Amino acid sequence: MSYKVDDPSADAADNVLDECELVRHAQAGDHLAFEKLYERYNDRISRYLIRMVGDDGVGCELSQETFLKAWEALLTLRDPARFASWLYRIATNRAYNYQNHARLIRTIPWEEYSARAEHLSVAGPERLIEETELMKLVLARVSPTYRPCFILYVIEKLPQRQIADVLGIKPTNVAKYVSRGKEEFRQIYYRMTAETREGERRNR
Numbered sequence: 001m002s003y004k005v006d007d008p009s010a011d012a013a014d015n016v017l018d019e020c021e022l023v024r025h026a027q028a029g030d031h032l033a034f035e036k037l038y039e040r041y042n043d044r045i046s047r048y049l050i051r052m053v054g055d056d057g058v059g060c061e062l063s064q065e066t067f068l069k070a071w072e073a074l075l076t077l078r079d080p081a082r083f084a085s086w087l088y089r090i091a092t093n094r095a096y097n098y099q100n101h102a103r104l105i106r107t108i109p110w111e112e113y114s115a116r117a118e119h120l121s122v123a124g125p126e127r128l129i130e131e132t133e134l135m136k137l138v139l140a141r142v143s144p145t146y147r148p149c150f151i152l153y154v155i156e157k158l159p160q161r162q163i164a165d166v167l168g169i170k171p172t173n174v175a176k177y178v179s180r181g182k183e184e185f186r187q188i189y190y191r192m193t194a195e196t197r198e199g200e201r202r203n204r
Helices: 008-027 031-053 056-072 080-102 110-119 125-131 133-139 147-155 160-167 171-202
Strands: none
Touching: 008 031, 008 080, 031 056, 031 080, 031 133, 031 147, 056 080, 080 147, 080 160, 133 147, 133 171, 147 160, 147 171, 160 171
16 A cells, blocks of 8 residues: 655645746736735735734735736736745835825824733733734834834744845845844833833822
8 A cells, every 4th residue: 555645845846836827827817817816915915014004904905006016017027936025025115105105104002902911921022913903003113124024024934035035135134134123123012011001000
């Protein structure tokens, strides 16, 4: 009796080939192929943009703009294997454009989430980003220079080389920006938590 041994690397290669085919078909005008790409990446791109701008509604709108731009510019993508990086780059540019025009990021009032601060661990709070809206508020205050690297590496789990490709920066800068982003995140978190607890103490 023979058994089939699953090869994760083979599955990954198949997924890349499958995605390349979808991109090629979409570039030839196949709307269904692009719809499959949309279904594959929409949630990830939406989450990324929401964290970039600190607003659910705006993030979702920018996600739609990202896919519209991607469809319109799809023929400019020379290497189908780089579709994901290319899509994240478009999304990042959408976020930057929004922030430049808005000049400030609309954030959720800190008071709405102050009650949750007591339940968060101060050791490595960036690990809790996906678990609470409170973390979105802190994340929105991280420097725009470091925020994309921080989100793409810590949350989206993209490799550093891909992040460098997405953001158009040197691979050596990615680790530096991620490290500085983490430090900013912690400092902002600690400061806001302390301010909230001080406010609660005064109101007693």
